Amino acid sequence: MSAEFAEMTENSDMSINEDGTVQDMKTDGAIASEESMADMTSSQEADSSSAASASTSSGLEDLEVREDLAQQGEENLAATVAAGENPEEILAPEVTEAAPEAADGDVVAQLATQVESLRLQVEERTSQYMRIAADFDNFRKRNEREKSELELRVKRDAISELLPVIDSFERARTQIKPQTDQEVNIHKSYQGVYKQLVDCLKRVGVSPMRVEGQPFDPVYHDAIMREATNEHPEGTVIEDLRRGYLMGDLVLRHAMVKVAIAADPTAPSEAGEDDSGAE
Secondary structure (H helix, E strand, O other), X not given: OHHHHHXXXXXXXXXXOOOOOEEEHHHHHHHHHHHHHHHHHHHHHHHHHHHHHHHHHXXXXXXXXXXXXXXXXXXXXXXXXXXXOOHHHHXXXXXXXXXXXXXXXXXXXXXXXXXXXXXXXXXXXXXXXXXXXXXXXXXXXXXXXXXXXXXXXXXXXXXXXXHHHHHHHHHHHHHOOOOOHHHHHHHHHHHHHHHHHHHHHHHOOEEEOOOOOOEXXXXXXXXXXXEEOOOOOOOEEEEEEEOOEEEOOEEEEOEEEEEXXXXXXXXXXXXXXXXXXXX
């Protein structure tokens, strides 16, 4: 019986203590294993807690650093604005330096486009300026010409109103024959006025036409009579009925003239034949 019991204890996880008690070896190993597993779990949990604590601490430190950098940037920006500087001008070099080399081609293309646009604008403004200058020059010349023509027309109209007065003086000189000393004095007085008036007209460029013996010219002459004669060539002015006047090259008044025409050679012979027939 004792042998059988000893064999059973050898084949099982049970042992006999000195005091005769039976101890379950499997239970003690399981307990040890469970305690070891518990210790490992506790260690892992402690490690996880430490890692989480470290990660949280690192995150808080990064956040604090970022907050410090942001605060420092705001302070620098405020100081820049307070100093009257443009933040964009300060940040622009940094952005330019950070730009990739591939963007240089785009910048050059944009600058070339802007230069071409400005060149076209300059050409357009230059063309507009030239047109305006030409228009103003034409306006100035036209204004001066119109002003000169207006002055000449006013002068011509004023002098034309005085020409009949000169005609009256000339008729008086040819028709009146003073007989007494008093009439001679009167004649000299108005002839003096006539001479003064003629001198004034000469000073403003007025001159009388000399037409007798000149070929008839419709530009200067106004033929109101014709006379058949063999003494003068046909178309010759033989008498000045009213004197014409010039102001420079401008005709103030046309001269009224009598023009010579060729005499009819058959007129006397026909008259002689008529007389013979009547006899």
